[in-house]
Amino acid sequence: MTRPPALSRYPRHIFTAAGAAILILAVTLYLVLPVVALFFRSTPELFLASLGDPEVISALTLSLTTSVISLAVIVLIGTPFAYVHCRHQYPGKVLVDTIIDLPLVMPPAVAGLALLVLYGRAGLVGKYASWLGFPIAFTTLAVIMAQIFVASPFYVRQAKSLFDQLDPAYEMTARTLGASPARVFARVVVPLTAGGLVSGAVMTFGRALGEFGATIMFAGNLPGVTQTMPLAVYVSMAGDFNTGITISILLVLISFAIMVAVRLLAKTEVPHA
Amino acid sequence: MLEATIKKQLRDFSLDLSFRVDNGSILVLMGDNGAGKSTTLNIIAGLVPPDAGKIRINGSVVFDAGAGTDAPVEHRKIGYVFQRSAVFPHMTVSENIAFGLHAQHRDPAFTSRQVLRWLDRMNIQDLAGVRAARLSGGQKQRVALARALATEPSLLMLDEPFSGLDTESRRSVKEVVRQCVADLGIPCIFVTHRKEDAKVTGDRICHIERGRVVREEEVSRFFG
Numbered sequence: 373m374t375r376p377p378a379l380s381r382y383p384r385h386i387f388t389a390a391g392a393a394i395l396i397l398a399v400t401l402y403l404v405l406p407v408v409a410l411f412f413r414s415t416p417e418l419f420l421a422s423l424g425d426p427e428v429i430s431a432l433t434l435s436l437t438t439s440v441i442s443l444a445v446i447v448l449i450g451t452p453f454a455y456v457h458c459r460h461q462y463p464g465k466v467l468v469d470t471i472i473d474l475p476l477v478m479p480p481a482v483a484g485l486a487l488l489v490l491y492g493r494a495g496l497v498g499k500y501a502s503w504l505g506f507p508i509a510f511t512t513l514a515v516i517m518a519q520i521f522v523a524s525p526f527y528v529r530q531a532k533s534l535f536d537q538l539d540p541a542y543e544m545t546a547r548t549l550g551a552s553p554a555r556v557f558a559r560v561v562v563p564l565t566a567g568g569l570v571s572g573a574v575m576t577f578g579r580a581l582g583e584f585g586a587t588i589m590f591a592g593n594l595p596g597v598t599q600t601m602p603l604a605v606y607v608s609m610a611g612d613f614n615t616g617i618t619i620s621i622l623l624v625l626i627s628f629a630i631m632v633a634v635r636l637l638a639k640t641e642v643p644h645a
Numbered sequence: 646m647l648e649a650t651i652k653k654q655l656r657d658f659s660l661d662l663s664f665r666v667d668n669g670s671i672l673v674l675m676g677d678n679g680a681g682k683s684t685t686l687n688i689i690a691g692l693v694p695p696d697a698g699k700i701r702i703n704g705s706v707v708f709d710a711g712a713g714t715d716a717p718v719e720h721r722k723i724g725y726v727f728q729r730s731a732v733f734p735h736m737t738v739s740e741n742i743a744f745g746l747h748a749q750h751r752d753p754a755f756t757s758r759q760v761l762r763w764l765d766r767m768n769i770q771d772l773a774g775v776r777a778a779r780l781s782g783g784q785k786q787r788v789a790l791a792r793a794l795a796t797e798p799s800l801l802m803l804d805e806p807f808s809g810l811d812t813e814s815r816r817s818v819k820e821v822v823r824q825c826v827a828d829l830g831i832p833c834i835f836v837t838h839r840k841e842d843a844k845v846t847g848d849r850i851c852h853i854e855r856g857r858v859v860r861e862e863e864v865s866r867f868f869g
Contacts, residue, residue: 542731542733544687544690544731546744546748547692548724548793549796550745551748552748
């Protein structure tokens with residue numbers, strides 16, 4: 373179809389191009405300027421000096437450790453869960469679908485409070501755990517549980533979408549060849565969706581690393597025990613601001629690396645049979 | 646030999662079929678799209694449960710509604726080739742052929758022999774180490790056929806295996822299917838809606854309409 377002449381007139385084209393450029397520039401600047409400002413607030417010397425700060429090292433170590441553990445739990449349980457959920461019809465499936473997405477729309481602080489009500493010292497489950505000598509709230513375990521609660525939908529949604537797209541002919545063929553359902557899952561389903569699963573896992577790691585609201589409510593802010601990087605940034609507002617800037621720059625660099633990894637690994641399409 | 650009596654209520658009609666396929670013989674299930682051909686194969690494979698009936702493959706009852714027998718898919722010893730060849734793209738051609746043998750925990754030496762035998766038989770020796778994702782349509786169907794037959798199934802089922810193939814691939818794959826079924830002496834069910842494929846490949850033809858057999862005859866008489 374040819375364009376109507378009025379739309380391809382030169383002045384109008386210029387106007388459209390200029391309008392588009394302004395729109396793109398405005399949105400990009402709005403997103404990038406605060407991040408750039410962080411880098412200008414620090415100097416390489418200051419950044420490197422703060423890197424050696426025990427508070428920074430402790431927050432960084434705790435954040436990376438808990439995020440890796442959270443991710444491992446989410447992947448190990450979330451992958452088979454998403455697969456079973458996709459492949460079976462069961463009563464209440466629509467409700468389960470909604471519940472999976474709930475942490476995405478729930479304010480993280482509310483999620484933290486809900487976890488505290490259930491697992492806190494006086495909570496429904498927490499009181500028994502405390503009685504047995506294993507308190508949950510305000511421990512490193514609570515940090516991990518908060519991260520899992522908030523970040524798991526990122527992975528499970530991605531896994532569900534991939535399994536839904538996968539042609540059932542692959543699984544049916546593998547079953548007729550004598551493979552058990554577990555073998556089909558491990559040897560066929562997971563390898564065929566691996567690219568997308570990895571990209572989902574990277575996004576999930578990023579979300580766990582940046583978790584703040586649920587963690588501060590449920591795990592508190594104990595240096596070396598529950599004080600993750602975002603919490604250390606918050607604390608720095610009332611203390612050493614440079615430490616906060618250094619941790620923030622670290623978080624930005626990690627986030628950027630995550631986005632690059634997702635771009636490189638992003639393979640949300642699965643092969644057709 | 647395959648003996649099957651199948652009843653299943655589908656959305657628009659009731660599937661009610663009864664047929665027998667002798668060893669070394671190819672039964673063609675013909676009919677329009679949605680007549681119940683693929684569902685029939687899926688029921689025999691154990692991928693879709695029937696409401697009633699009895700399925701016996703090589704003397705073993707794999708499904709009997711009356712006796713409550715329902716063998717799982719992986720125990721039915723069926724080679725099933727789908728319209729979309731479904732070769733595993735992340736594996737090489739050899740790995741695809743060996744997949745079923747590994748799944749059935751066959752002896753490694755036997756597995757290696759079978760892989761070489763079927764690479765040779767399908768004339769795809771040169772492709773042994775090639776990733777399946779890189780194969781053409783005709784090559785994929787040969788790999789799918791080799792993979793299905795390498796496990797020495799008691800029954801071969803082919804669901805529109807020639808669609809999407811060019812004329813030359815179509816001719817050579819048909820030939821291979823006929824030879825393999827005759828050599829292995831197993832029953833084969835072949836689903837198609839193309840008369841020319843049925844004519845060249847089948848021994849008997851079962852014409853299905855809305856889940857029922859409306860005509861069953863030898864190929865020569867059917868097209869005579």
